[in-house]
Amino acid sequence: MKRTGFLLLAAASLLLAVEAGAATRPHYGGTLHVCLHAAPASLDPNQAEWAGSAALFGLLFDTLVALDDQGQSQPALATAWQAESGNQRWQVALRRGVTFSDGMPLTPDIVAASLRAMNPTWRVFSTGDAVIIERDSPAPDLPAELALPRNSIVKRESGKVLGTGPFVVTQWDAGKKLVVTARNDYWGGRTFLDSIEVEMGKNFHEQMVAFDLGKAQVVEVASEQARRAATEGRRIETSAPDELLALVFEREPQSAADSKQREALALSIDRRLLNSVVLQNGGEPSGGLLPNWMTGYGFLFPVEVNLTRAQQERAEVPETSVWNLGFDANDPIERVLAERIVLNARDAGLRLQLATGASDIKLVRVPLASLDPQVAFTALAAALGVAQPRINGSSLDDLYMAENALLKSQRVIPLLHLRAACAVSKTVRNWGRTRGGLWRLPDVWLAAERP
């Protein structure tokens, strides 16, 4: 009896396992509907705004090198690369059998032309099956640079931009809608999804409405809304804190008094309250430009408010300037952040006033461009409009020294690193994103929705 029962139980378990396996097994087909806040006017990596829409470009284009979650370079269109002449000259071997969406093969000439277009200071030329890249100075991080979305390989023909990515464009309404269809001849293998429809230029509220109505399966969620959205039962996926929120001064300090006021401002801001109340823990307070998870030394930069010291610094200035604090007036959370910073500064005796036009200080959000710390740091400095930092080596110590020097220049006051969040429908399976926040849409498949 026991044996019979055991057999029956085993048979039932097998049936359930088969049924469960059928439900979780990836299968081809379906259209994924996505909403984005960004509204790029062009799909050309040479012209497009990458911030906020990098995920799109991964659908259409490939880079020579890809970075894994540890920031290590991995082969993509390039199968191997080798540095010569003290990292000033690099030889990159290309993958064979790669074709563009029009069926034409990827050639070293096309790759060289694409890289030259994006990097005018580089000397890029083809040789056999490889591409030679020469730089004016040693570039040990060249593979990581080649992994930047802007260095995607494109072929320009008759005003069209073609890529080697897993999808091909079937509809493009600039800034509004993009429809892409899976390529059967993609070198990395066909994606599970047949197509992806992307609605662009939607604010967070519109995206959430579309999501709740089932019109979109993946939508972006504002950092400060992520917690509430999750508590309301939605599936929320968040990234590591990969977007810097900082105050950027328009000019270098003009005097010792100016420096003291900047120091007082940096000390007066309560980053933890900004994060916990305004952003609903949608980020992490930060005193550095790069997040701690990337560098490991971020904790060395203080984040705690020190009003007493701020007031002391302020007291040493006979007369304070009135600073205009600029922010994105279309972003309500930025307004609250800016207002809070004004109040914190007022506690220290500083005078800030909100401005939507010309300003002395700007509240900015800059996403990290790369998982490679040095490349990300260089790109951050460029995006913030400060002088390119000098990094004396490739070690973290060298990076810390460079970042510390940049912060000492008092052009930037880091505040927080924000997490990107998105709501993902339960029918979307195998959802994933890189640590840098890029969506891994090619790996996604859609499950049949159950009542």
Added chain:
Amino acid sequence: MNLRHKLLVTLALTAFLSVAAVAWIISSLVRHSFEETNQQRASALIEQFRRDFARQGEDVVHRVETIASGEAATRLALALSHGSPDYGAYLNEVKTIAESQQLDFLEFVDGQGTILSSAQWPAKFGYKDAQSTRSVPREAFLKREELPDGAALGVFAIREVRVGDKPLYVIGGRRLDRNFLARLEPPPGMRTMLYQNLENGFSPKLLINSSGAVGTADPVVSLIQQVQRQSREVTALIHWSPNAADDETVDAIPLTGLDHELLGVLLVADSRRPYAEIRRQIRTAALLGGAVGMVLAVLLSGWAAARVTRPVEQLAQAARQVAAGDWHTQVTITSADELGELAGSFNRMTSELLQQKEQLVQSERVAAWRELARRLAHELKNPLFPLQLTVENLLRARQQSPEQFEEIFKESSATLLAEIANLKTIISRFSEFSRMPQPQLQRVQVNDVVDGVMRLFQAQLSTPERAPIECKLELAEVMPTIAADPELLHRALSNLVLNAMDAMAQGGTLTLRTRRAGEWAVLEVADTGTGLTPEECERLFTPYYTSKAHGTGLGLAIVQSVISDHGGRVSVRSESGRGTTFVIELPINTDKLQAGQVAAATS
């Protein structure tokens, strides 16, 4: 201005002033009535505002109570009683609650006055709010609220939520802005403005109406400043533009907070356009009435003045005719009133004057004949007496001394002939006077005539048989040519010179002068003789009058006749014992000359 015009102007002015006075009285009455109505309307609006303000306050109180008894406030109060609440959970919720209750302001504040969540200033969480730590008023109140972009005024209410041992205060309110003013719904012709007393002094941008900022705030600056100083209601007439129709009567009402601090000034403006419109209509009607009245007054007064003044004008015209010598003039008597009586009197006067004139002429004629008879008798008696003596002497010589008769006859014949010649001279003078010719005008140089007369008498003046007379010529260098008869002029001047010589029997100075006086040529004959009495001067030019023993009295009459025939004047001025001056004024009158005469004169 004649009498008719004076009457016309007087009557027209009377009509105009009457209309103006009536218009002014009506205008004053309308203004008084309008201002009374205006005051009543303003009071009604102010009362309405107070009711609306109270109603808005009650509404705010009601909504704040609703929030205080709601789930969110209770949840927050519970969280508060359990320790430090999660500010972030209410960061956006409070704004949603405020919007759902149509409140502009909403804050959750703990017992220490710490703002837990603020709809109007979300970033202010954790900061203190002074109001909540004070007593909680039951009614709505006015409050100044600090905002990120400045301060604002609002009607607020506070309610306390006490779930555990820690109180939670719900402070909500509505902004006192143009929407608030729009809800007041003033009657037509009235409007409201609000000055938000949020800064020291006056700031134009803080003055709003139901449409937004008031474009021109200058006219009410002093009014608002007066309320700021005195904190009491003030009324003033405000001129927004030179056009009086834009004027408004503005009541400025101070709005105060819980501590009686001045937070705002409500301006209730009542347009004076209707009054200006009525006043304009009255003025138009008055002007129209005045114009019609003026026209009617002119017509009627013209007619009346004509009726009154026509007899007077006829009398005046008749008087001018009488003055011109028409003594037969009579006026028509058209009425039986005073003017008719005046006309009758005038007619009687002219009739009597005519009779008296005829009597006078008759008397003068008789007197002239008598004078002529006397003068003739006198003149003829002088030669006749020697004639009589000579004839008697001849008769006596023939009877008594025939031997000497021949000699006496010769002597007597000579005497008789001389006296007869004398008689003939006298008769010829009279004859000459009666035959005074009309002047034959031609171009005459006055100086030449004077010079000719002087040359004629030069020899007589210097004869040793008489006392020496010095002759002086004072002729103008430039004398005009006049139209005159040189012969007659010469005779007249000669007569005057002879008179002067007669007047200077003891010698003296004879002066002949010429000069120009406007359109007149003036000749003067002056002597330094015995002079004349005023009575003699008066009668000097009367024919046959003479002050001399042997004169005929015709010389000066001839002078006057000649000068008068030339259109001139002759006068005399004399001072007894110092001499006499005859002045002849002759018109230049060359335009009377005919072309032929001019040509002849020129040649």
